[in-house]
Amino acid sequence: QEGWPNKPIRIIVPFSPGGGGDAVVRFISDRLGERLKQQVIIENRPGASGFIGAQAVATAPPDGYTLLMGFDGGVVVAPQILKAPFNPLTDFEPITKLNDATLIIVAHPAAQIRNVADLVAQAKARPGQLQFTSSGQGSTPHLAGELLAIRTGIRMTHVPYKGGGQAVTDVVAGQVPVFITVVPTIAAYVKQDRLIPVAVTSAKRSPSLPDVPTVEELGVPGFSVSSWYGLLAPAKTPKAIVNRLQQEIAAVLAMPDIRDRYLAAAFEPVGNTPEEFAAQIRADYARWGQVVKDA
Numbered sequence: 033q034e035g036w037p038n039k040p041i042r043i044i045v046p047f048s049p050g051g052g053g054d055a056v057v058r059f060i061s062d063r064l065g066e067r068l069k070q071q072v073i074i075e076n077r078p079g080a081s082g083f084i085g086a087q088a089v090a091t092a093p094p095d096g097y098t099l100l101m102g103f104d105g106g107v108v109v110a111p112q113i114l115k116a117p118f119n120p121l122t123d124f125e126p127i128t129k130l131n132d133a134t135l136i137i138v139a140h141p142a143a144q145i146r147n148v149a150d151l152v153a154q155a156k157a158r159p160g161q162l163q164f165t166s167s168g169q170g171s172t173p174h175l176a177g178e179l180l181a182i183r184t185g186i187r188m189t190h191v192p193y194k195g196g197g198q199a200v201t202d203v204v205a206g207q208v209p210v211f212i213t214v215v216p217t218i219a220a221y222v223k224q225d226r227l228i229p230v231a232v233t234s235a236k237r238s239p240s241l242p243d244v245p246t247v248e249e250l251g252v253p254g255f256s257v258s259s260w261y262g263l264l265a266p267a268k269t270p271k272a273i274v275n276r277l278q279q280e281i282a283a284v285l286a287m288p289d290i291r292d293r294y295l296a297a298a299f300e301p302v303g304n305t306p307e308e309f310a311a312q313i314r315a316d317y318a319r320w321g322q323v324v325k326d327a
Contacts, residue, residue, distance in 0.1 A: 043101055052297070080264045143210065155206065216299070263281065265277070
């Protein structure tokens, strides 16, 4: 690894351009390139629940020049529902978590759901008939809905979409009454009163929507779900390279203007150590695996 990096570094994003996962890595790419004195190239490889991009990194040489912009849905959830061409626990070296993203439950005004108690009451009155949607089958928002159902003893029907864009359109139009997604996707609609904020699923309130209570505040003790994006390298990437990447990324995330860009997009920057990130991946894999089985 001596002399690394001596050529451009490629970060593969398993989404189309323009989404939240694409944005969080583009926020830092130029500054990271400046610190490493090499160009950082963003390459979008969407498809197959993020598996196409992830497999490209899992099979790349472990030399620190090909990285994955991973997300919890693609790393710890989807591989437990769909057959993945990689092992999320052994085929990657976690580098650092870039950010946490708060999830929010919203409802169409006509649904007459303004809090968790309303949602639970409607679901219990019509078991299995209350619909909720998310950005896709096996996404973290989908599993957050299933976990809420398990914890409150209700049954809801999940209506999956292939992305957040069409889901937003249909929920705003009243086609589906309840939507679980990351805050940036719907913050504007909440502020325009076109969607009713029911609760955020995180342990604390979102700075961008401070008046919206948490699920725990509304009567579900210990309920805490957030989504994350992070960088991973192929397994067996030298530890010195992984540590250097983490240190430089953490330094970029701490820059005031970069931090402000993250917070303005309702993302909380993190930049933790490889060991801390690896521990969260293992814990989340076990946690969501149990929810998948229970649901």
